[in-house]
Amino acid sequence: MFTGFDFDVIQRALPYLGQGMLTSFGLTLLAMVGGIVLGTVLALMRLSSIKIISVPAGIYVNLLRATPLILVIFWFYFLVPIAIKHISGDSYAQGIGPFHSALIAFTLFEAAYYCEIIRAGIQSVPAGQVNAAYALGLNYRLATTLVVLPQAFRNMVPILLTQGIILFQDTSLVYVVGLTDFMGAASKVAQRDGRLVEMYLFAAVIYFIICFSASLFVKHLQLRITPPR
């Protein structure tokens, strides 16, 4: 069936593809960590009873969730240099490079999604737990960090990781700012060597193996951490 195909091209390109994969993983992990941290802050803001705190967070989340990711990536790539130029007063637009601008875009974008996941997680902690924490004299900060968030995150781990898998797939969009992730590397080799079918097939198989095994792991985790209540 595969006569006329040249799968050796993959082996020759492996080091290059590996580098691309490192970029993909790096982006995913950093954006996940950043997104979860920022998302937690946003979730706490959205749950605040004080309007000046909750409304801006709500606007941010709804705005980002109603925007295509690719547009956010573009924005940061083209707008950040202009902003830096304005702030620093330099005569030319100094960029921060495709990796950092993509990382910022992913972090800010993912934070909006993580915010909603974390908000639901926080709300899943029974109100009685918060009352018990307050009754012991804990203030809002201590009750949140010691009682609410640990329980919320425990419930949320599977869905946070699932969001991470989606993020990993979405990192393939960085080709638009010329950053070479795994997908970008495969694409470049495919076009240089004229081996489109082989390379795109290979890329699809690799994405499938990684994402499918990761989701199996999440499923396994989900069964293990049913909260002991």
Place this chain on the structure above:
Amino acid sequence: MAMIELKSVSKWYGSFQVLKNCTTQVEKGEVIVVCGPSGSGKSTLIKCVNGLEPFQKGELIVNGQSVGSASTDLPKLRAKIGMVFQNFELFPHMSVIANLNLAQIKVLGRNADEATEKSRALLTRVGLIDHAQKFPGQLSGGQQQRVAIARALAMDPIAMLFDEPTSALDPEMINEVLDVMVELAQEGMTMMVVTHEMGFARKVAHRVIFMDQGEIVDDATKDDFFGTTRSERVQQFLSKILHH
């Protein structure tokens, strides 16, 4: 001066009034039992005492501090008032000993050794020292509630609030919790207890408060409450819960 003093406390949920001009006081060393049909506002009342529920009218003074006042440091005040809940509310992600240590360390600033020593002494007292390293989910309801009482006592409270502490328990576990509470009352702890356990009230209460539809209908000494003829509403309630 009374330890806890309520002066015409009123509370609304929207247009529905849950507490109507509630006035009473708890002296130091007094044990007060609050009873009444469900929905009468007794749990809401006791949650107002340590500021877990806000109220809109009236005044509530605890240990000389006004609970409703914006200038009151509520966390500081709550640290002195122990509270035990219907559903125990132990922190499920921490071991029993960590549940007891948490606020001692984070709120009172005790070091880990001091806190653990105090916690172990209290767990011994409630008969659960062997379960110190377990998690709440591994204990029975009665055991969890005894841990919850120990957790509140670890803060060296000046008064204890109990919100239906035995209502979520299987019948055979009620007594192990009541025994701890009786002992506490006999040691002179100031206690406000929302409960239907009239046996407990007869044994250790100084006064019994009866609530109905958000109002304090009756506020009498134990002997008066169980002895003389009470209002028809109270008699009705008592006959229902005493003969079921």
